[in-house]
Amino acid sequence: MKYTISVLVENHAGVLSKVSGLFSRRGFNIESLAVGVTDDTAISRMTIVVDGDEYIVEQLEKQLNKLIPVIKVKTLAPAETIARTLSLIKVAAGNGKREEVMRISELMGARIVDVTRSTLTLEFADTIERTETLETLLKPYGVKEIVRTGIIAIEKGPNALRPTKRE
Amino acid sequence: MRMISGAAAMVKCLEQENVQVAFGYIGAAICPFYDELVRSSIHHVMVRTEQNAAHSASGYARISGRPGVCIATSGPGATNLLTGIASAYMDSIPLIVITGQVRSDLLGRDVFQEADITGAAEPFTKHSYLVKRAKDLPRIIKEAFHICATGRPGPVLIDVPIDMQKTMIPDFDYDFPIDIIGYKPNVQGHSLQIKKAVEAMKTSSRPIICAGGGVFSANANGLLLEFVEKCNIPVICTMMGIGTLPSGHALNLGMLGSHGCAPANKAIRDADLLVLMGARVGDRAVASPGQVAERAKIIHIDIDPAEIGKNMPAHIPIVGNLRYVLAELIQKCDCKAPSEWVARVTDRKKRYSQMNIPMTQDFVEPKTFMRTLSQKMKPDSVLCADVGQNQIWSANYFEVKTGRFLTSGGMGTMGYSIPCAVGAKIASPGRQVCAVCGDGSFQMSMMELATICQENIGVKIVIMRNNRLGMVRELQDRHYGCRHSAVYLDCNPDFVQIANAYGIAARVVSSNSEVEDAINEMLCTDKPFLLECSVNPDYPSL
Numbered sequence: 161m162k163y164t165i166s167v168l169v170e171n172h173a174g175v176l177s178k179v180s181g182l183f184s185r186r187g188f189n190i191e192s193l194a195v196g197v198t199d200d201t202a203i204s205r206m207t208i209v210v211d212g213d214e215y216i217v218e219q220l221e222k223q224l225n226k227l228i229p230v231i232k233v234k235t236l237a238p239a240e241t242i243a244r245t246l247s248l249i250k251v252a253a254g255n256g257k258r259e260e261v262m263r264i265s266e267l268m269g270a271r272i273v274d275v276t277r278s279t280l281t282l283e284f285a286d287t288i289e290r291t292e293t294l295e296t297l298l299k300p301y302g303v304k305e306i307v308r309t310g311i312i313a314i315e316k317g318p319n320a321l322r323p324t325k326r327e
Numbered sequence: 328m329r330m331i332s333g334a335a336a337m338v339k340c341l342e343q344e345n346v347q348v349a350f351g352y353i354g355a356a357i358c359p360f361y362d363e364l365v366r367s368s369i370h371h372v373m374v375r376t377e378q379n380a381a382h383s384a385s386g387y388a389r390i391s392g393r394p395g396v397c398i399a400t401s402g403p404g405a406t407n408l409l410t411g412i413a414s415a416y417m418d419s420i421p422l423i424v425i426t427g428q429v430r431s432d433l434l435g436r437d438v439f440q441e442a443d444i445t446g447a448a449e450p451f452t453k454h455s456y457l458v459k460r461a462k463d464l465p466r467i468i469k470e471a472f473h474i475c476a477t478g479r480p481g482p483v484l485i486d487v488p489i490d491m492q493k494t495m496i497p498d499f500d501y502d503f504p505i506d507i508i509g510y511k512p513n514v515q516g517h518s519l520q521i522k523k524a525v526e527a528m529k530t531s532s533r534p535i536i537c538a539g540g541g542v543f544s545a546n547a548n549g550l551l552l553e554f555v556e557k558c559n560i561p562v563i564c565t566m567m568g569i570g571t572l573p574s575g576h577a578l579n580l581g582m583l584g585s586h587g588c589a590p591a592n593k594a595i596r597d598a599d600l601l602v603l604m605g606a607r608v609g610d611r612a613v614a615s616p617g618q619v620a621e622r623a624k625i626i627h628i629d630i631d632p633a634e635i636g637k638n639m640p641a642h643i644p645i646v647g648n649l650r651y652v653l654a655e656l657i658q659k660c661d662c663k664a665p666s667e668w669v670a671r672v673t674d675r676k677k678r679y680s681q682m683n684i685p686m687t688q689d690f691v692e693p694k695t696f697m698r699t700l701s702q703k704m705k706p707d708s709v710l711c712a713d714v715g716q717n718q719i720w721s722a723n724y725f726e727v728k729t730g731r732f733l734t735s736g737g738m739g740t741m742g743y744s745i746p747c748a749v750g751a752k753i754a755s756p757g758r759q760v761c762a763v764c765g766d767g768s769f770q771m772s773m774m775e776l777a778t779i780c781q782e783n784i785g786v787k788i789v790i791m792r793n794n795r796l797g798m799v800r801e802l803q804d805r806h807y808g809c810r811h812s813a814v815y816l817d818c819n820p821d822f823v824q825i826a827n828a829y830g831i832a833a834r835v836v837s838s839n840s841e842v843e844d845a846i847n848e849m850l851c852t853d854k855p856f857l858l859e860c861s862v863n864p865d866y867p868s869l
Contacts, residue, residue, distance in 0.1 A: 170509065174457070178449060185450050215636075222633035228454040228474060231509040323508060 163217045164236045164313045167206040170229040194310030207312045231323045243313040246285045252302030253280040268294045333461040334359040334492040338367045340468035343501040350380040354400020357427030359492035375774035377404050379746035381411020385420045386750025394421040394475050401427045402440030412482045413451035417737025421480035431488040445486050453481030461494035478512030479631040516647025523643050524626045529662045531600035534560050540567030541605015545649035559663045561672045563591040565612045567736040570727035580676050584612040586719045590676040603627045608638040691860040697724035703846045704759050709751045713744035713764035716797040719868040721763050742771030752784045761787040767796045776829040785853035793862040826857040833857035
């Protein structure tokens with residue numbers, strides 16, 4: 161099963177290698193990892209997707225918490241989570257095909273961010289499932305390149321993952 | 328404003344942390360620090376290879392109860408420390424590891440003696456720092472001391488580029504607060520969980536306690552004794568937990584595990600309640616933890632939440648410092664373990680310890696030797712066991728009274744005993760300290776004879792010489808069709824002559840009849856002494 165884990169970390173050089181090193185040496189498989197700074201520039205937020213079971217996720221949370229630069233760890237419940245990935249897709253769309261690709265793009269809610277005589281480049285921010293659908297639809301036209309970010313995720317509702325207040 | 332160098336700031340911080348001894352080996356990239364250290368109140372012990380600086384600091388920490396400090400230069404000095412750091416990490420020993428580093432503007436260019444030591448040591452350190460601004464040094468060192476000694480102890484590495492040591496920074500008052508947002512170890516223990524544990528003890532008909540090294544980390548062996556005697560619960564020990572209860576105590580059933588003793592292993596097999604205290608249930612202690620948890624209810628008390636449920640499922644987890652948890656258990660637990668059960672396991676132990684050990688004529692019988700050694704040494708002595716057959720003989724037959732048994736439990740690092748004994752003796756000069764090693768492990772650390780001479784400390788060394796790597800030889804006998812591969816220590820040197828070359832008195836014992844006299848000779852002065860025992864190469868660990 162896939163689990164999505166949000167981790168607040170100190171925004172230092174070297175923290176990413178501490179976290180990724182922990183995963184590899186404990187034998188946890190990272191499916192996806194995304195990092196970005198939060199509203200507090202001293203703190204970054206990592207979103208990590210792992211494949212595993214309950215035992216692995218419990219160990220992972222505990223081992224992550226042991227790292228000194230890790231401030232908070234939370235495994236997000238799939239039903240209560242909004243998860244997104246950003247993709248940039250370069251499609252062959254020469255004469256005759258451009259209209260069709262544009263229609264698919266519009267239908268799926270992608271944005272066209274670059275146009276040449278022979279290609280279109282689409283920007284798409286959505287769930288993994290819808291991203292895969294878009295890719296399937298575009299495949300017959302000749303996908304030249306796909307770049308995807310790791311998944312980022314946030315909880316639904318008013319709850320927010322924030323560092324515990326200093327005493 | 329008064330300005331001081333980064334190096335002077337480092338030494339000032341160490342002095343403020345009340346560091347009295349540091350173990351190290353100098354090199355170019357750490358010279359500014361050593362230039363300040365020589366003018367300080369801190370005694371520097373010069374080891375003969377960096378790995379042993381970490382081992383000695385480990386021995387020092389375990390006996391003094393305070394962080395051990397070790398120092399090395401950049402590059403090879405730092406990488407030589409790695410085995411020592413990893414050994415301390417596995418056994419949760421608080422170390423401050425200081426390494427010199429090349430100039431910060433040259434980092435990453437593969438200059439002379441550059442090694443990414445924070446990267447290399449990452450899996451074996453509780454935390455590490457690469458100093459990038461000299462003015463951060465006081466905060467970093469204060470944080471490092473706090474992190475290494477609190478929660479689950481462990482080594483913390485501080486890598487200091489040489490220009491940071493030379494940069495002038497404003498002088499400072501060390502009395503500033505530290506606040507590490509991601510580090511707030513839980514110490515108290517959840518009282519509801521403790522209540523559940525007390526209930527489980529009340530209803531149990533066959534309870535045992537398994538005491539590990541965490542009992543020492545929490546300095547809770549006195550409380551353990553109090554609790555055990557109050558509730559009359561039998562105790563088994565992991566190798567790291569040897570001595571948490573005196574070996575001769577009626578309720579101490581001995582060490583469990585693949586190299587442990589029958590009374591302890593039978594007790595864990597028969598128990599219906601197992602209380603793990605500061606023990607992580609390593610594979611050598613419990614081969615099939617799942618089976619144990621099916622038979623018995625498990626209460627797991629540990630300061631590190633990640634240890635609970637890692638190797639053995641726990642029915643009642645308690646995260647906390649054993650000093651607090653045991654104090655609360657003593658207060659709340661009034662029950663006594665059923666006397667029938669206690670009699671059953673303690674009788675078994677009594678019979679076991681009275682069993683005769685068959686004596687051989689031509690050689691020294693190592694188990695009887697260890698018993699005799701523990702009878703001759705003072706009650707508060709420190710025994711440092713190395714790794715291999717000698718470790719098993721020491722663990723099972725050296726009786727710890729009020730002293731300590733030190734060994735590299737988690738990592739099983741050969742060569743640990745001698746540098747560990749150096750650190751232990753320096754931490755407690757008034758106590759007898761003896762390292763027991765094999766002829767293999769002795770040769771991994773025999774350069775430290777020079778440190779012993781230079782420091783003029785009365786460390787005793789016993790070599791169990793069988794001209795074999797005996798533990799691996801046994802493994803090959805059992806699992807590799809008796810094909811002996813690379814286990815013969817041919818061309819062993821004359822160990823007595825080696826000791827004499829350093830000015831250390833030494834003696835060979837080749838029969839049981841000489842053992843008592845030889846031990847007396849070794850212990851009669853507080854000078855270093857080396858005793859070489861000829862052991863039958865076919866003699867087993869168990």
